[in-house]
Amino acid sequence: MPFRKIEQEKLSQAVVRQIEALILNGILRPGERLPAERELSERLGVSRPSLREAIAELQRAGLLITRAGAGIYVAEVLGSAFSPALVRLFSTHDRAVFDYLDFRSDLEGLAAERAARLGTDTDLQVIDAVFARMEAAHNKRDPAHEAELDAAFHMAIIEASHNVVMLHMMRSMFELLREGVFYNRQIIFRQRRTRDTLLDQHRSIRDALLARDPMAARAAVERHLGFVRTALAEEGRSDANEDVARQRIAREAERG
Known part of the structure; x- marks a missing residue:
C-alpha cells in the first residue's frame, strides 16, 4: 500500500518555506535586508541554530546572500530574466x-x-x-x-x-x-x-x-x-x- 509514516517537519524547513513564500509573493524584495538573527529567530519562534540552517539552505538556493558586516539580504534576482x-x-x-x-x-x-x-x-x-x-x-x-x-x-x-x-x-x-x-x-x-x-x-x-x-x-x-x-x-x-x-x-x- 502507498502509505508512509507521517514525519514532523523540521523547524528549519518551516522557516525556509515561509521565507520562500514571502519572496515569491513579492513581500520580501530583492536587495531587502532581513532582520538581525536574534530578532528574526524571535519573530519566527525558532532557535537560532534552526534559523541558521534555514538561511544556509536559502543561500545555497540563491535566494539569500550574506554581505560581510552588513547582514543577510534577499538576492538581487530581478533583471536576471534578460541576459x-x-x-x-x-x-x-x-x-x-x-x-x-x-x-x-x-x-x-x-x-x-x-x-x-x-x-x-x-x-x-x-x-x-x-x-x-x-x-x-x-x-x-x-x-x-x-x-x-x-x-x-x-x-x-x-x-x-x-x-x-x-x-x-x-x-x-x-x-x-x-x-x-x-x-x-x-x-x-x-x-x-x-x-x-x-x-x-x-x-x-x-x-x-x-x-x-x-x-x-x-x-x-x-x-x-x-x-x-x-x-x-x-x-x-x-x-x-x-x-x-x-x-x-x-x-x-x-x-x-
Whole structure:
C-alpha cells in the first residue's frame, strides 16, 4: 500500500518555506535586508541554530546572500530574466521601446482586469493611497519623483492581480525601465499639459478599480499606455526634426 509514516517537519524547513513564500509573493524584495538573527529567530519562534540552517539552505538556493558586516539580504534576482547582451540590444534599438509598451499594455490591461475582480479591499486601498501621493506630488514639478510614483502605481495594480509569475516578470521589466534601458520616464513629465493628462488617466484607472469594473479598468490602462506610446513617438520625431533644422541653419551659416 502507498502509505508512509507521517514525519514532523523540521523547524528549519518551516522557516525556509515561509521565507520562500514571502519572496515569491513579492513581500520580501530583492536587495531587502532581513532582520538581525536574534530578532528574526524571535519573530519566527525558532532557535537560532534552526534559523541558521534555514538561511544556509536559502543561500545555497540563491535566494539569500550574506554581505560581510552588513547582514543577510534577499538576492538581487530581478533583471536576471534578460541576459546582459539582450539588455544592451534593448537599450540601443528604438523598436524595443514600442514593443515594450505594447507588451505592458497587454499584460497590465490583464492585471488591471484581474485586480478589479480579485484584488482585496486592502489592495485597492494601497492603489488609492499611491494615487493620492501622485496628486500631492503633481504641483511640486519634480519629474523624477512623479516618475517613481507612476511606477509604484502600476506595480500596485500588478500586485493586486495576485499572479506571482506576472508580478516577478513585471518587476524585472520595471527594473529595466528604472535604469533607463527602455526610455527615460522623466521625458513624458516635462510638459504641464502632458502631466495633467497623465494624472487624469491614472485617476480613471483608479476609479475603475475602486468601482471593481474589470473591463473599464483594462480599457483605462490601455488608453494610458497608448497615450505614452504616442507621446514618445512625437518626442522622437521632434528630436529628429530639430536635428535636421540644426543642419540647415549650419549650412546657411556656411553659405554666409
